[in-house]
Amino acid sequence: MPPGTQTTVREAAFAVFAHWGVDRLFGNPGSTELPLLRGLPFPYVQGLNEAVVLGMADGYARASGRAALVNLHSAAGTGHAMGNLFTAWKNNAPVVVTAGQQARPILPFDPFLFAERATEFPRPYVKWSAEPARAEDVPLALARAFAVALTPPMGPVFVSIPVDDWDRSCTMPALPSLVTRTAADPAALAPLATMLAEARNPALVLGTGIANAGGWDAAIALAEASGAAAWVAPYAAREVFPEDHLNFAGFLPAWRDRLSALLQPHDAILVVGAPVFTWHVEGSGPFWPPAATLALLSDDPQHLAALPGGQGVLGDPALGLSALANLLQPQRRHLRAARRVDPPAPAMAPDHVMSRIAALRPADAMIVEEAPTARGAMHDHLPITRSSGFYTCASGGLGHGLPAAIGVALAQSARVIALLGDGSAMYAIQGLYAARNERAAVSFVILNNGGYAALTGFAGEFGLNHVPGCDLSGIDFVQLAQAQGVPGRRVERVDQLDEALDWSFAETGPTLLDLRLA
Structure with missing residues (x-):
């Protein structure tokens, strides 16, 4: 759309999205977002919770190298997403978040579903936050949001948009073409x-x-x-x-x-x-x-x-x-000895599980990890040997890995192996529904030790012998997966492990393995 064209805010916004290469919208719809969705020119990726939405967008942005577009509901929906918005901030993920706001004429009357201080809510975990003063300023605010998100160090941005803005008239702004990488002196x-x-x-x-x-x-x-x-x-x-x-x-x-x-x-x-x-x-x-x-x-x-x-x-x-x-001239130094790690004994333990995943994974598979107690075993027995081969959470918050794996799978054509603790998985288990809907090629591997083992293991740093609230026994992940349309298998014995991994890696859509660790 040429600059200066008279159009609606919605059509101008669609032109802004096209300019920055947006090819899908991650969201969970609410009433203050509905006018945006009329005539949407690309697919809508549905998440059953805003945390899932943000996690998928984060994974997609980092794996695709493009900014991901998210649409959230006003204060409550944005609040649900805040944990993974914090993670996107720590991950330097270029995520453009738009959030619905109530109609401008009733904003002074404290209406239902109103975000009173919308731009302050997501701070400090966004690079830039705005609610345009006029409807006709929305397209320019969106253009600026993409530029800020993609400028290193990259990160999420936030734009609050009143529900009645989308059908207002505006003038299409000129859009920049930016080169954002800066070489050191x-x-x-x-x-x-x-x-x-x-x-x-x-x-x-x-x-x-x-x-x-x-x-x-x-x-x-x-x-x-x-x-x-x-x-x-x-x-x-x-x-x-x-x-x-x-x-x-x-x-x-x-x-x-x-x-x-x-x-x-x-x-x-x-x-x-x-x-x-x-x-x-x-x-x-x-x-x-x-x-x-x-x-x-x-x-x-x-x-x-x-x-x-x-x-x-x-x-x-x-x-x-x-x-x-x-x-530098190539240095004639003695070659370093290869890093050696002893092979693990066969057992339903993280080190053996990681070694078997390393042996059986497809050559181009990508790893997404949110299994804190197994990270050491992963480092030792599941080497990352390819570019774009590994994604994890920089924030330490849980609930990112499962949806992020879906986003990575949507951005890439290779199989994604999501290594998840049982506690981590439960923060965003409804993300399996999105994996089913999107036919995401993800093997969700639940390293099930029946508790928040990372927390109990860390308790010694503070002189604690017991931490309450860390027992997660009794959760059936296969039933949770099947209820959302994802096939799953439970693996209790080490002699079942290879067959289950082979099955999961060979499937074209999502699968779940509930590995009961000894």
Whole structure:
């Protein structure tokens, strides 16, 4: 639609969506959103709860590389979505959230389904929030929302739209074509290259920002050019480096003393696409080995603002990694020994389950994980070896993994394996209905230990021997799946595991496996 065309707010909004490549709308409809849905030019992806809606959109945005469009109800619906909106914020997921508002003429009278301070509600977990002052300003606000969401560091945005705006007249605004990636200053990168070249034993600490910028190959190139060990930053929410590569060193913990001990052998440390560092508990001692030189490269100004010493460089991680690799002459260092992990004993335990998934998964399968007690076993026995091969939650909140797996499957053509704890799955179990409706190619694998085991395991940090409210025994996930149209199987014995995995991975639509861990 040419700029200056007289049209309705709805038709102008559809033109804005088309400009930014929107091909579906994630939502759960409410009365204040109905006029938007008239003549919708693309599919509507229904979620039975707004948290499911946000989770699907998050997975879709991160896996597709495009902004995902969400439509929520006013205050209550937005409130239901807030947990996964927080996760989208931490995930740097470019999600554009529109929320219904009551009609403008009755806003002064505190009407039913009214969001009194709509723009403040989702803050601080959105990059930008607006309720346009006039109906004719809605298309321009939506255009700005997409631009803000997609500008690194990416993240969710929020636009509140009164229900009577959609049929009002407006003028179609001009829409920009943006290039949002910004390369670091070459003069700032040169000292980083010197640091790596002169180091005896350099290390790279790689974070989610690398995957967000498409830096998988660039990270490999720099590790090989510098001879550096490649560590995964604490709580990285994406794949950052092939875990079967000789330079792969392992995963850094979110405990200060343990992290510093693992990095102790290194005399130069370059952190890329992550803060220095993400901690889970209060710790003591240095943030990194005192004898090591430290530098940070990130496109997130907040990472630089919180840098506790060392040198910080602002810029696109993928472009920066490539530039650094080009500045270095390949180092003639002794090849590192491959990271070795002993094979697990056959048992219905997370380490054996992960090893069998690794052996039987399709070659192009993608992993979505929200199983906190099994993450260590996954790191050891289910290596991520391909770009776009892994997604998890950066916030620590539950209820993201199940719907996110659906969103990833809608964005990609490969099989998705969703590794879910039983407690995690119950936060968004109604997402299975959307998986059935969308024929999403997801294998939902429930690692069922009958409780919130991550919480009981962590209780020792606070001197607790017992945590109330953590028993989840008695839930039948196969019946929950079948009630929503998803076939499921219960696996109780280790000799049933391979057959069940083969069945699930061979299906074209969604399946669920309830694995009863010993």
